Amino acid sequence: xxxxxxxxxxxxxxxxxxxxxxxxxxxxxxxxxxxxxxxxxxxxxxxxxxxxxxxxxxxxxxxxxxxxxxxxxxxxxxxxxxxxxxxxxxxxxxxxxxxxxxxxxxxxxxxxxxxxxxxxxxxxxxxxxxxxxxxxxxxxxxxxxxxxxxxxxxxxxxxxxxxxxxxxxxxxxxxxxxxxxxxxxxxxxxxxxxxxxxxxxxxxxxxxxxxxxxxxx
Amino acid sequence: xxxxxxxxxxxxxxxxxxxxxxxxxxxxxxxxxxxxxxxxxxxxxxxxxxxxxxxxxxxxxxxxxxxxxxxxxxxxxxxxxxxxxxxxxxxxxxxxxxxxxxxxxxxxxxxxxxxxxxxxxxxxxxxxxxxxxxxxxxxxxxxxxxxxxxxxxxxxxxxxxxxxxxxxxxxxxxxxxxxxxxxxxxxxxxxxxxxxxxxxxxxxxxxxxxxxxxxxxxxxxxxxxxxxxxxxxxxxxxxxxxxxxxxxxxxxxxxxxxxxxxxxxxxxxxxxxxxxxxxxxxxxxxxxxxxxxxxxxxxxxxxxxxxxxxxxxxxxxxxxxxxxxxxxxxxxxxxxxxxxxxxxxxxxxxxxxxxxxxxxxxxxxxxxxxxxxxxxxxxxxxxxxxxxxxx
Numbered sequence: 001x002x003x004x005x006x007x008x009x010x011x012x013x014x015x016x017x018x019x020x021x022x023x024x025x026x027x028x029x030x031x032x033x034x035x036x037x038x039x040x041x042x043x044x045x046x047x048x049x050x051x052x053x054x055x056x057x058x059x060x061x062x063x064x065x066x067x068x069x070x071x072x073x074x075x076x077x078x079x080x081x082x083x084x085x086x087x088x089x090x091x092x093x094x095x096x097x098x099x100x101x102x103x104x105x106x107x108x109x110x111x112x113x114x115x116x117x118x119x120x121x122x123x124x125x126x127x128x129x130x131x132x133x134x135x136x137x138x139x140x141x142x143x144x145x146x147x148x149x150x151x152x153x154x155x156x157x158x159x160x161x162x163x164x165x166x167x168x169x170x171x172x173x174x175x176x177x178x179x180x181x182x183x184x185x186x187x188x189x190x191x192x193x194x195x196x197x198x199x200x201x202x203x204x205x206x207x208x209x210x211x212x213x214x215x216x217x
Numbered sequence: 218x219x220x221x222x223x224x225x226x227x228x229x230x231x232x233x234x235x236x237x238x239x240x241x242x243x244x245x246x247x248x249x250x251x252x253x254x255x256x257x258x259x260x261x262x263x264x265x266x267x268x269x270x271x272x273x274x275x276x277x278x279x280x281x282x283x284x285x286x287x288x289x290x291x292x293x294x295x296x297x298x299x300x301x302x303x304x305x306x307x308x309x310x311x312x313x314x315x316x317x318x319x320x321x322x323x324x325x326x327x328x329x330x331x332x333x334x335x336x337x338x339x340x341x342x343x344x345x346x347x348x349x350x351x352x353x354x355x356x357x358x359x360x361x362x363x364x365x366x367x368x369x370x371x372x373x374x375x376x377x378x379x380x381x382x383x384x385x386x387x388x389x390x391x392x393x394x395x396x397x398x399x400x401x402x403x404x405x406x407x408x409x410x411x412x413x414x415x416x417x418x419x420x421x422x423x424x425x426x427x428x429x430x431x432x433x434x435x436x437x438x439x440x441x442x443x444x445x446x447x448x449x450x451x452x453x454x455x456x457x458x459x460x461x462x463x464x465x466x467x468x469x470x471x472x473x474x475x476x477x478x479x480x481x482x483x484x485x486x487x488x489x490x491x492x493x494x495x496x497x498x499x500x501x502x503x504x505x506x507x508x509x510x511x512x513x514x515x516x517x518x519x520x521x522x523x524x525x526x527x528x529x530x531x532x533x534x535x536x537x538x539x540x541x542x543x544x545x546x547x548x549x550x551x552x553x554x555x556x557x558x559x560x561x562x563x564x565x566x567x568x569x570x571x572x573x574x575x576x577x578x579x580x581x582x583x584x585x586x587x588x589x590x591x592x593x594x595x596x597x598x599x600x601x602x603x604x605x606x607x608x
Contacts, residue, residue: 189308191390
């Protein structure tokens with residue numbers, strides 16, 4: 001799987017037109033357990049987006065003595081957000097994640113040649129990132145603190161491949177304690193990581209896990 | 218006199234399931250257990266039934282034909298390492314070995330023999346410590362497991378007897394193969410308590426894995442923290458299993474009794490003692506009598522300290538099945554110690570129970586206990602919510 005939008009987006013998109021009533025949107029949100037509906041015109045161009053929050057903001061307060069339900073008869077164009085932030089099918093997953101973070105949104109319609117072809121939600125992005133951690137493949141986790149130096153990762157990978165063991169995922173992030181160090185998190189496809197850990201230790205690597213909590217370090 | 222009859226499935230043929238001399242999965246533990254029971258006078262010859270071989274048709278109850286064919290090829294040295302990789306065969310965990318198909322089919326046959334013994338009405342409980350290979354997938358070997366005897370036995374019970382099966386997995390690793398095999402089946406409830414998959418193989422077994430479609434609400438997971446000790450383990454185990462069994466009301470219980478949650482186990486990070494290996498089967502035994510007319514099939518599983526931990530654990534499992542919930546106490550038979558101490562690389566224990574704490578004090582015991590209690594609450598949420606609506 002490539003980490004791009006067209007690989008993770010949903011293609012079955014529920015849409016409404018700007019003239020549809022708020023009531024129809026409310027019904028669709030509840031029926032399909034979704035939180036966003038792109039609003040499109042006759043040419044499938046995205047002209048707005050409506051979220052469950054937009055509708056809640058427009059709906060009468062549940063605390064009010066008399067409920068004025070006429071509001072639900074209003075057209076969606078009266079409450080929809082416009083213009084809409086959209087994504088391209090070839091956009092990277094990381095970019096969409098930053099987009100969600102920066103704009104505090106949770107869904108973007110995906111357009112190609114000005115037509116709606118899909119949507120990507122926060123949930124799709126989270127799911128993809130979970131895949132990246134390698135958790136969906138049977139594996140054991142090893143964490144190693146290493147100096148931030150060229151050539152460390154291949155040496156560690158070699159120790160693992162020497163033991164005929166596959167690597168499911170690799171993370172590399174700066175150590176909290178010391179900027180001259182990195183933490184490498186590996187998921188390896190074996191139930192018995194002990195021979196690998198012993199070899200890593202023998203070669204002087206600092207294996208943070210497996211270890212006793214509060215006893216090591 | 219025993220009110221209930223129990224069968225012990227055993228043959229030296231179980232030893233043929235052997236990957237390598239230095240591989241952690243070592244079926245010598247089955248012989249060590251057998252020998253310990255014999256030396257203790259706890260196992261009569263007439264209680265022993267030899268395992269049959271599983272047929273290809275029976276293995277197909279769970280596994281895919283192309284996978285079985287690959288294992289059969291590997292068995293006679295005709296599978297290339299590239300071909301093997303897609304089936305998880307020829308890895309460090311499950312290397313190829315001569316006659317691996319027959320050796321694996323023998324373990325499955327042992328578990329089916331145990332099931333037959335109970336279902337024919339000849340025995341109330343049956344124990345096959347040669348089985349319990351819970352990581353095997355439909356089309357892939359993994360985690361030392363080739364064929365998933367537990368899953369095959371459950372499907373066998375579904376097809377031949379239409380029973381509701383409760384699967385109880387107390388191995389320190391998540392019982393993933395069995396869980397996924399029945400993830401959408403509401404007639405098979407899988408329960409697994411294990412060290413969290415955060416670090417430990419296979420990584421799954423989170424509380425939110427609850428089943429799919431029709432099977433939603435019939436998969437229970439209790440991922441407990443690394444360094445969990447006896448009291449916390451038993452607290453969450455007992456509460457959850459009692460509630461799950463009451464909720465599901467099974468016709469039969471299949472238990473997988475991996476013995477790798479002990480502090481001595483080299484592959485896991487739990488800090489339990491022999492105590493849990495007495496309390497775990499005692500509860501299963503009691504629940505089998507309460508809900509299933511006693512119908513209980515107990516299997517082995519993981520367990521990598523084959524000298525100090527596994528023989529005592531599995532011998533007590535048999536004792537509980539055989540002695541109506543009782544375990545043996547006091548010193549181990551001299552005869553067994555004298556026979557095996559010269560062959561053991563470690564000092565053998567002298568008593569059935571661990572006499573003193575076998576690990577250093579765990580500094581964060583309180584937090585670990587609290588976290589496990591929270592996990593317990595999450596795991597049982599679904600049952601407790603349902604009960605709220607009934608009331």
